[in-house]
Amino acid sequence: MKLGFLGTGKITSSIIEGLLKSKTKFNQIIISKRNVKNSRFLKNKSKKIKIYENNQDIINSSKWVFICLTPKVARNELQKLKFRKKHIVISLVSTISLREIKKSCNPSKNIFKAGPLPFASSCKSPTIIYPKNKNINNFFKKLGLVVNPKNEKQNDHFWVMTATMATYANFLAELHKYLVKNKVDKINAGEYLYEFSAGLNELIKHEKYNFKKVVSDLQTKKGINQQMLNALSKKNLYKQLNLQLKKIYKRIKKANDQG
Ligand SMILES: NC(=O)c1ccc[n+]([C@@H]2O[C@H](COP(=O)([O-])OP(=O)(O)OC[C@H]3O[C@@H](n4cnc5c(N)ncnc54)[C@H](OP(=O)(O)O)[C@@H]3O)[C@@H](O)[C@H]2O)c1
Numbered sequence: 001m002k003l004g005f006l007g008t009g010k011i012t013s014s015i016i017e018g019l020l021k022s023k024t025k026f027n028q029i030i031i032s033k034r035n036v037k038n039s040r041f042l043k044n045k046s047k048k049i050k051i052y053e054n055n056q057d058i059i060n061s062s063k064w065v066f067i068c069l070t071p072k073v074a075r076n077e078l079q080k081l082k083f084r085k086k087h088i089v090i091s092l093v094s095t096i097s098l099r100e101i102k103k104s105c106n107p108s109k110n111i112f113k114a115g116p117l118p119f120a121s122s123c124k125s126p127t128i129i130y131p132k133n134k135n136i137n138n139f140f141k142k143l144g145l146v147v148n149p150k151n152e153k154q155n156d157h158f159w160v161m162t163a164t165m166a167t168y169a170n171f172l173a174e175l176h177k178y179l180v181k182n183k184v185d186k187i188n189a190g191e192y193l194y195e196f197s198a199g200l201n202e203l204i205k206h207e208k209y210n211f212k213k214v215v216s217d218l219q220t221k222k223g224i225n226q227q228m229l230n231a232l233s234k235k236n237l238y239k240q241l242n243l244q245l246k247k248i249y250k251r252i253k254k255a256n257d258q259g
Contacts, residue, residue: 013038086108
């Protein structure tokens with residue numbers, strides 16, 4: 001298997017680190033010189049990783065081509081690049097539609113959208129794959145869970161979830177800041193919050209993803225959990241969250257409709 005990556009940024013680095021950790025078999029990984037620091041770092045991890053300067057050379061030497069460029073750069077580059085029928089193209093670009101990628105990568109008919117997350121580096125990433133394909137699924141299963149949306153609309157809704165990573169992390173960052181401000185050791189505070197979220201995740205799984213039950217079970221009548229949840233709900237925190245989820249969906253849909 002010869003894998004080529006256009007763009008050597010955050011997500012490419014995470015995928016490659018995860019692949020190496022998971023001991024996935026591959027003949028060669030070809031990465032772009034851009035970014036220089038990242039490509040050097042990755043190359044030092046395996047003899048099978050090669051750096052090419054030119055995007056067309058990466059494509060010509062690969063069977064699977066991963067598009068890991070930001071939307072504007074991807075649109076610009078794809079206009080100049082030539083694909084062949086043999087290519088399997090996996091686009092990670094959130095706001096370019098499958099239709100647009102298909103047009104740009106003609107005559108290849110094997111075009112997919114994939115949405116892995118940075119936790120792919122520790123093989124703990126849920127990855128959205130659309131349309132469903134056994135080989136692509138098996139590849140990303142090495143990096144964690146794979147979900148296959150039933151249609152493009154569902155695919156867009158799953159991608160909305162990927163927009164919440166930083167907000168989710170920032171919630172924990174605020175709790176951490178609170179503890180540290182109150183003179184708790186930074187590492188102790190971090191370890192406590194890590195176990196807190198890991199335990200919560202386990203509980204959700206144990207309750208078979210009945211989130212409503214978990215939220216209810218975690219509150220004692222007139223207790224401190226109920227006080228916090230009610231206060232934040234009254235301040236429209238969750239209303240705002242829902243509003244922003246809809247806005248992100250609209251942005252993703254608009255980009256897809258334009259393609
Ligand atoms: N990060 C995530 O969690 C995540 C998850 C799923 C999907 N995605 C999608 O994946 C794509 C990349 O995201 P990212 O977070 O990895 O972004 P990023 O860290 O900014 O990576 C983009 C890479 O493209 C390189 N680049 C810029 N112009 C180029 C060109 N003309 N030819 C070749 N390479 C070029 C950049 O190099 P320089 O640094 O030298 O400019 C950089 O290495 C985006 O479309 C994003 O929506 C990201």
